[in-house]
Amino acid sequence: MSVAVSDHLGPWTVDDVLALPxxxxxxxxxxxxxLLMSPNPGVPHQRISSRLWALLDAAIVAADAPFEVLEAVNVLVPDGLLIPDLVIADAAATAGAGATLHADDVxxxxxxxSPSTKVIDRRTKPGLYAAAGVPHYWRLDLxxxxxxxxxxxxxxxGGYLDRTVEPGGSTALTExxxxxxxxxALRR
Incomplete structure (x- = not known):
């Protein structure tokens, strides 16, 4: 049975969230x-997300890397459940995944x-992903x-070592x- 957000008493659990309609x-x-509730992303955000997904997927295929890129999936972290815009995850783990991925597989x-998520994306989520051991955290500011x-x-x-790539720059990643x-190039 699903429970409405307004009817819930006490702290939420992952099972509570996954049981929501x-x-x-x-x-x-x-x-x-x-609970952290944010509106679904708008068209400009999703356009850029789709373009980035396509570029990442092509790079994974070209490298014959054992990964898969997915949009907006539930990721279990020690302190809860996050929904990154994109994840690159172990392809073997995604093949058997259900409603969630474990952070270990990301x-x-x-x-x-986005305007509604920028503070959380800059301040809260990096610490949560780092505590979960996610090797890379990328944030795209538009x-x-x-x-x-x-x-x-x-x-x-203990956190991430950051490097910023400005417009006109290059990621030039090997890992x-x-x-x-x-x-x-994401905004064409």
């Missing part, structure tokens, strides 16, 4: 027993900052022009697979 207007994430979590922040988990954990992108 499907909501096509909001993304519902869970951090520390508290190689890259990608967030595209305004005033696309900038891609590439985070790699610091040795020993977790070769990938080269000028963020400005």
């Amino acid at each position: 499907e909501d096509t207007r909001h993304r519902i994430e869970l951090v520390g027993g508290v 190689v890259v979590a990608v967030e595209i900052a 305004d005033p022009a696309p900038r891609l922040h590439l985070g790699r988990l610091a040795p020993g954990g 977790p697979f070769p990938f080269d992108l000028d963020p400005a």
Whole structure:
């Protein structure tokens, strides 16, 4: 039986969130027993997400890398449930996945900052992904022009070492697979 958000008492659990009726207007994430609700992304956000997905998928195929890129899937982290805009995950793990992926199976979590999510994407989620051991956290800021922040988990954990790629720049990544992108190309 599903429970309405307004009828729930006490802290939320992952099982509580997964039992909610499907909501096509909001993304519902869970951090520390508290729900984080944000509106579903708008068209400009989704256009860029789709373009980035296609570029990442092509790079994975070209490298014959054992990964799959997915949009907006539930990822279990020690403190709850997150829904990154994109994930690059172990293909063997995604083949058998149901409603969720474990953070252990995620190689890259990608967030595209929107007005309603930018503070959480910049301040909260990097710490949650790092604590879960996700090796890479990428954040794409769209305004005033696309900038891609590439985070790699610091040795020993504790956060991400960041590098920012400005419009006109190049990612020139070799890990977790070769990938080269000028963020400005996402807004054509």
